[in-house]
Amino acid sequence: MAEKEDAMATPNAAMEIPEDGNTRISIREKLAYSLGDVASNVVWSAAGTYLTFYYTNSVAISAAAAGMIMLVSRIFDGISDIIMGGIIDKTKTRFGKARPWLLWMAGPFALASFLLFSVPRDWSDTGKIIYAFLTYNLMSTVVYTAINLSYGVMNAMMTSNLKDRASLNIYRMVGALLMGIAANLIVIPLVRLFGDGNETNPRGWSLTFLALGILATCLFLLCFFGTKERIYTEVKNKSDTSLIKSVPILFKNKFWVICLCASLIYSMTASMGAGAYFAQYYLGNVEYTGTLSMAMVVPMFIGLPVSGLLLSKFGKRNTILAGLLFGLLGYIIPLFNLYSFPLAMVGMLIRGVSMIPMVACGFAMLADVIDYHEWKFGIRTEGIVYSASSFGTKVGTGLGAGILGWSLSFGKYDGTLATQPSSAMRAIVFVFLILPLVGCVINIFLYSQYTLEKIYPKIISDLAERRKAGGTGND
Numbered sequence: 426m427a428e429k430e431d432a433m434a435t436p437n438a439a440m441e442i443p444e445d446g447n448t449r450i451s452i453r454e455k456l457a458y459s460l461g462d463v464a465s466n467v468v469w470s471a472a473g474t475y476l477t478f479y480y481t482n483s484v485a486i487s488a489a490a491a492g493m494i495m496l497v498s499r500i501f502d503g504i505s506d507i508i509m510g511g512i513i514d515k516t517k518t519r520f521g522k523a524r525p526w527l528l529w530m531a532g533p534f535a536l537a538s539f540l541l542f543s544v545p546r547d548w549s550d551t552g553k554i555i556y557a558f559l560t561y562n563l564m565s566t567v568v569y570t571a572i573n574l575s576y577g578v579m580n581a582m583m584t585s586n587l588k589d590r591a592s593l594n595i596y597r598m599v600g601a602l603l604m605g606i607a608a609n610l611i612v613i614p615l616v617r618l619f620g621d622g623n624e625t626n627p628r629g630w631s632l633t634f635l636a637l638g639i640l641a642t643c644l645f646l647l648c649f650f651g652t653k654e655r656i657y658t659e660v661k662n663k664s665d666t667s668l669i670k671s672v673p674i675l676f677k678n679k680f681w682v683i684c685l686c687a688s689l690i691y692s693m694t695a696s697m698g699a700g701a702y703f704a705q706y707y708l709g710n711v712e713y714t715g716t717l718s719m720a721m722v723v724p725m726f727i728g729l730p731v732s733g734l735l736l737s738k739f740g741k742r743n744t745i746l747a748g749l750l751f752g753l754l755g756y757i758i759p760l761f762n763l764y765s766f767p768l769a770m771v772g773m774l775i776r777g778v779s780m781i782p783m784v785a786c787g788f789a790m791l792a793d794v795i796d797y798h799e800w801k802f803g804i805r806t807e808g809i810v811y812s813a814s815s816f817g818t819k820v821g822t823g824l825g826a827g828i829l830g831w832s833l834s835f836g837k838y839d840g841t842l843a844t845q846p847s848s849a850m851r852a853i854v855f856v857f858l859i860l861p862l863v864g865c866v867i868n869i870f871l872y873s874q875y876t877l878e879k880i881y882p883k884i885i886s887d888l889a890e891r892r893k894a895g896g897t898g899n900d
Contacts, residue, residue: 450589457651458583458593459600461527461576464644466601467637468538469569471608473822474714476541477829478701481840483625484544486553488838492830494558499823502566506816507672509570513578513808521654523582523808526575530568531645537564538638542630565819572645574811581792581807582654591736594788595729602726602784608637610715624711671809674802680794680877681810684787687871688817691783693825694864695776699857702833706845706853708766720770724777725784732785741790742875744782749869752779756862763854776861790877797877800884829856 450458480491516522540560544553580593612633613624620629675681704713735744755775759768791811799805836852838845845853 449586450584450593454583454652455589455593455596457648458579459596459648460644460651461579461648462597462601463604464534464641464648465569465573465576466604467608467641467644468534468634469573470601470605471612471637472538472541472564472634473698474609474718475612475701477698477826478711479542479630480544480557481833481838483627483630484546484553485840486544486550486557487834488830488840489834490550490554490830491557492827492834494554494561495830496823496827498558498561498565499819499821499826501562502570502823503816503820505566505570506574506819507809509574510578510806510808510811511671513575514806520649521579521582523575523578524649524652524654526571527645527649530572530575531642531649533568534572534645535635535638535642537568538641539631539635540564542634544627546627570819574808576648577788578807578811579652579654580788581795581811582656583652584655590792591733591786591789595733595785597788598784599726599729602722602729606719606722606726609718613712613715671804671806674804675798675809678794678798678801678810680797680875683871683875684791684794685817687783687868688787689821689824690864690867690871692818692821693828694821694861695780695825698826698829699853702838702853703769703857706850707763708769713766717769717773720773721777721780724774725781728778728781729785732781735782736786740878741782741786742872742878745786745872746869748779748782749865749872752776752865753862755779756858756865759858760854772858779865790875793877793881796881796884796888800888825856825860828860832856 477488477491477495480486480494481488486494513523513526516525518525520528537560541564543560544557546553548556580590580597583593584590615633615636616624616626616629618629619632620626623629700717701711701714704717705711732744739747752775755772757772758775759765759772762768795805795807795810798810832852832855833849836846836849838849838852
């Protein structure tokens with residue numbers, strides 16, 4: 426595909442000279458950039474929260490099958506991230522190499538959103554599972570990978586100014602969190618509106634996600650037309666940068682591995698997929714799912730704009746570690762009374778506060794890792810390196826969904842029953858509280874090993890000297 430694009434167009438004049446780091450991004454362009462994450466979360470945040478619930482309670486796919494669909498698909502999806510990273514690195518058009526994918530994939534995103542929540546209920550169990558598997562992979566492995574990974578890479582292509590990179594990340598995360606709140610709050614009311622008052626009506630789910638998909642398409646287009654890639658660097662690598670040779674080198678980059686593993690663990694354990702079941706069977710109302718999600722997201726929405734002060738004073742690593750340690754309370758407090766809505770809300774609020782540092786600088790850390798990768802190995806491949814976060818997020822989410830499905834199945838969960846057996850109730854607690862608690866402890870260890878900030882000033886200095894001298898690599 427990249428070869429075809431090469432023939433279509435060449436980089437525009439504004440991209441022929443590497444951006445010098447002094448060009449600042451306007452607030453208007455930052456807002457436009459944030460719309461890309463808003464668009465993704467219109468659908469993806471809601472799908473992450475409700476898809477398993479839709480499969481089990483609306484179209485009667487077993488919890489075990491739903492978990493297997495998501496796990497296997499997410500493994501494919503994670504691999505596709507690495508491949509897509511290589512495609513982005515080789516894409517050349519007059520719009521840049523990452524930004525044009527927003528234009529090309531905006532329409533397919535709406536279609537895939539609709540198909541994802543349109544499982545034919547009257548098909549056989551096998552037919553429904555096959556349909557769900559194919560549409561989940563169409564959405565996640567193909568469309569979402571192409572558009573969201575490209576969107577993420579744009580951060581490193583729009584500017585090399587460190588302050589603007591961090592600012593772009595905060596703008597996108599605020600937008601994502603705001604839409605995460607809205608999407609999770611409106612899904613069930615919309616499903617009931619389109620489904621004659623019934624949250625299990627398949628028609629209600631299909632029309633809801635068609636509407637959300639169309640909205641996402643419009644937001645992706647606004648992001649595309651409101652932003653610009655400015656950096657076009659042709660780094661003379663000391664080794665072949667083909668995908669086959671580049672990927673193994675990634676695993677020699679210890680900071681990339683840390684970011685990958687931390688992203689995988691976080692995504693596996695922090696999903697709100699179990700939240701719908703906890704709200705339904707412990708708190709007594711599935712609509713509380715959106716309220717719980719809002720309790721976790723609102724603190725992040727408020728805290729992100731001021732998080733830069735903490736990050737600049739204490740550093741990314743130390744701030745993240747402090748947040749994770751505080752976050753342990755968010756999983757412990759609800760255990761004192763699982764049926765208490767106030768305790769559940771307090772727990773979610775604490776979890777939201779604890780996640781602020783990770784959300785604020787997670788993508789900015791990857792931009793630093795890109796610089797380290799070039800400094801250490803003489804190879805600058807933004808798309809492939811950036812795929813660490815996307816790969817970890819998608820495989821982690823798949824593992825989380827798989828664990829949710831298998832745990833419910835092991836606990837004898839039956840979506841047709843109003844009252845679940847005690848084994849199913851224990852399974853819900855395990856996935857909603859115990860598993861995230863364990864994941865939080867693991868991430869505390871992982872981030873304690875992240876020491877890139879200590880050598881980063883030297884990396885930037887060395888890279889500047891090498892580029893002036895026309896060299897590369899860790900010579």
